[in-house]
Amino acid sequence: xxxxxxxxxxxxxxxxxxxxxxxxxxxxxxxxxxxxxxxxxxxxxxxxxxxxxxxxxxxxxxxxxxxxxxxxxxxxxxxxxxxxxxxxxxxxxxxxxxxxxxxxxxxxxxxxxxxxxxxxxxxxxxxxxxxxxxxxxxxxxxxxxxxxxxxxxxxxxxxxxxxxxxxxxxxxxxxxxxxxxxxxxxxxxxxxxxxxxxxxxxxxxxxxxxxxxxxxxxxxxxxxxxxxxxxxxxxxxxxxxx
Amino acid sequence: xxxxxxxxxxxxxxxxxxxxxxxxxxxxxxxxxxxxxxxxxxxxxxxxxxxxxxxxxxxxxxxxxxxxxxxxxxxxxxxxxxxxxxxxxxxxxxxxxxxxxxxxxxxxxxxxxxxxxxxxxxxxxxxxxxxxxxxxxxxxxxxxxxxxxxxxxxxxxxxxxxxxxxxxxxxxxxxxxxxxxxxxxxxxxxxxxxxxxxxxxxxxxxxxxxxxxxxxxxxxxxxxxxxxxxxx
Numbered sequence: 204x205x206x207x208x209x210x211x212x213x214x215x216x217x218x219x220x221x222x223x224x225x226x227x228x229x230x231x232x233x234x235x236x237x238x239x240x241x242x243x244x245x246x247x248x249x250x251x252x253x254x255x256x257x258x259x260x261x262x263x264x265x266x267x268x269x270x271x272x273x274x275x276x277x278x279x280x281x282x283x284x285x286x287x288x289x290x291x292x293x294x295x296x297x298x299x300x301x302x303x304x305x306x307x308x309x310x311x312x313x314x315x316x317x318x319x320x321x322x323x324x325x326x327x328x329x330x331x332x333x334x335x336x337x338x339x340x341x342x343x344x345x346x347x348x349x350x351x352x353x354x355x356x357x358x359x360x361x362x363x364x365x366x367x368x369x370x371x372x373x374x375x376x377x378x379x380x381x382x383x384x385x386x387x388x389x390x391x392x393x394x395x396x397x398x399x400x401x402x403x404x405x406x407x408x409x410x411x412x413x414x415x416x417x418x419x420x421x422x423x424x425x426x427x428x429x430x431x432x433x434x435x436x437x438x439x440x441x442x443x444x445x
Numbered sequence: 446x447x448x449x450x451x452x453x454x455x456x457x458x459x460x461x462x463x464x465x466x467x468x469x470x471x472x473x474x475x476x477x478x479x480x481x482x483x484x485x486x487x488x489x490x491x492x493x494x495x496x497x498x499x500x501x502x503x504x505x506x507x508x509x510x511x512x513x514x515x516x517x518x519x520x521x522x523x524x525x526x527x528x529x530x531x532x533x534x535x536x537x538x539x540x541x542x543x544x545x546x547x548x549x550x551x552x553x554x555x556x557x558x559x560x561x562x563x564x565x566x567x568x569x570x571x572x573x574x575x576x577x578x579x580x581x582x583x584x585x586x587x588x589x590x591x592x593x594x595x596x597x598x599x600x601x602x603x604x605x606x607x608x609x610x611x612x613x614x615x616x617x618x619x620x621x622x623x624x625x626x627x628x629x630x631x632x633x634x635x636x637x638x639x640x641x642x643x644x645x646x647x648x649x650x651x652x653x654x655x656x657x658x659x660x661x662x663x664x665x666x667x668x669x670x671x672x673x674x675x676x677x
Binding site: 219220222223224225226227228229230232233234236237240244251252255256259263266267300304308309312313316319320323324327328330331334335338339342343377378380381382383384385386387388389390391392393394395398401402404405406408409410412413418421422425426429430431432433434436437438439 | 469473496508570588629640
């Protein structure tokens, strides 16, 4: 018995709702159960009840990497290795959560946003489609691939993690973000009617942040400067316009 | 009056739909300000201002990341609220000033967004406990139904919270708009606060491990593009 393409599509769709009942004590526990229970019904037979109890428990990982764990657990349950499946779920969720947060929230999303911002300087209306296209063209196929990879790597799920950790995307985003920040800072500053003041304020804030100043302190400083500039008759206008 | 009411109803419904995408279903990022604000702007007949508000808030909240169980600042309410406040009050004062005032006033609404999110997550604790009971009784189907209802509840919680916020903030905004528009630092604050707190923060964070060359090259190129656009 193996997972048919139709079953895999349905499984994948259910993984999209893994955070649907996120709560503080059990986090994605019910979401994990929601995604896997139709498969358990098919493969567990007599042991369905105990399999359900096994997988309705604490679970928390990055939502995009959850399909990898679900794939591995599905395969192990299919092979009748229920206890091993529960152990794999427990041991993989932490590391994959950390990898996912760093990769998708920390790198891919800011990089996609900066790319969309850069496009917005020429075509402002294109920012939203570019962001959605870039981010989702990376994450949706990746989530689909993680499910298949997890199912395939069930015998050695920890070894399979190396294959799903997208180093190329990670390195590319790492390089793109500082360059993108610089580009947007320069272009947006010249988009306002007072580029010197804009860039000057940007660098003051940049240096304050480098010295580990808190966002609120920078914000208060900026408000004071903006009001002083306003009283002196200097007004910086919005950088985007038609 | 009817159009004001329709604007509020449409933005409330949109808040619920987008809030579901943010955590409960999909995470396709349609709830990010860069998408949400232009979308509401398009619905309310001010797409250009929607795009501007979206870009400003995206810069402001670009650094807020959900790590583990930490719930970061949520930029959905501010971006939608700014567009809604602008759409309702755009005829009162010059457009740029109303938009700037709306952007500044809507910033603190991220706290209500986070609060509604926390309340929804707390309400899911009961759903989980009920699911445990259902599974013990051999009714896994009811446990799954509870999960689906939680997804729907996310939309309802956020729609209700947004509507309450509009009921409080809109009259206040209308009352104070005259003063806000004439305040000397308004345009500068709206233009510079997100630019600096978001982008400078991100740049400082990501150049910690000496990625200066990329940052400097990007800055030079950005300045060149900016000058070129200025000359055009």
